[in-house]
Amino acid sequence: MTDYETALRNTLTFFPSNARTVGCWFHHNQAVWKNMKRKGYLNLTNSNECTMKALIMLLALPLLLSADIQRAFDLVRIFAINHNVPMVDLFDYYQNFWLRRVGVDALSVNRLPRRTNNCVESFHNGLRMKFKVIYLNLWIFLDHLSHLNHNTHITLTQLSNNLRPTRKQTTNVIKNLKSIRDSTQDYSLGLITMWEFLSRIAHVTSAYDNQQRN
Structure with a gap:
């Protein structure tokens, strides 16, 4: 897409x-x-x-x-x-x-x-929200990145199995x-x-x- x-x-x-x-x-x-x-x-x-x-x-x-x-x-x-x-x-x-x-x-x-590729833009927004401070400790940075990667992996696995992602929807x-x-x-x-x-x-x-x- x-x-x-x-x-x-x-x-x-x-x-x-x-x-x-x-x-x-x-x-x-x-x-x-x-x-x-x-x-x-x-x-x-x-x-x-x-x-x-x-x-x-x-x-x-x-x-x-x-x-x-x-x-x-x-x-x-x-x-x-x-x-x-x-x-x-x-x-x-x-x-x-x-x-x-x-x-x-x-x-x-x-x-x-999926009818849009906004999930990619959503991932980028998630990165910006997580790393919004100017000076970020390396270990905190890696921890945030690890959690974000884990959640994204779960979502991709659910989609590949034709399951609805568990993230909240309005x-x-x-x-x-x-x-x-x-x-x-x-x-x-x-x-x-x-x-x-x-x-x-x-x-x-x-x-x-x-x-x-x-």
Whole structure:
């Protein structure tokens, strides 16, 4: 899983491997949001409910199977047209960059045990928190590093065995994970339509939007 950095992705795809190269869902959302702001649509998304709905549905596309992403994108674009959402440039950007250049196979995080690579950034933050003093005794440093390495090893072992890590998760995170899991299952069983799936997941991605706006 990568951050969509071109050099890194090209390196991984250059060497023959049975591994699948997948992008980070969080960094996808971050890039789409930044592009939306750069194109001057921020005030529109803050004031127009349909514009915001179209945006957060775009952010939900990677949660679908790769075979469904293009059709779902077309649904969202038709919704935007029918509701006079003037974000043509954003939809063109998404089509040209994410669907054509990155590709739906790298974009889809459907049913993956981890949808982001934020665990790496979390590890770095943990290091900063542990070693926040300027002058640190060598033995204290090694003790902190040993504990952090031990905890990380436990987490990696749990993930490799398809177990949920024992670290604490907030109520909202647990709720969102359940919503994604249940919606994905209902959609795969044909209990809900593609549009209903996007509408459900929109409540999950809206939390990211609220964080960015605040």
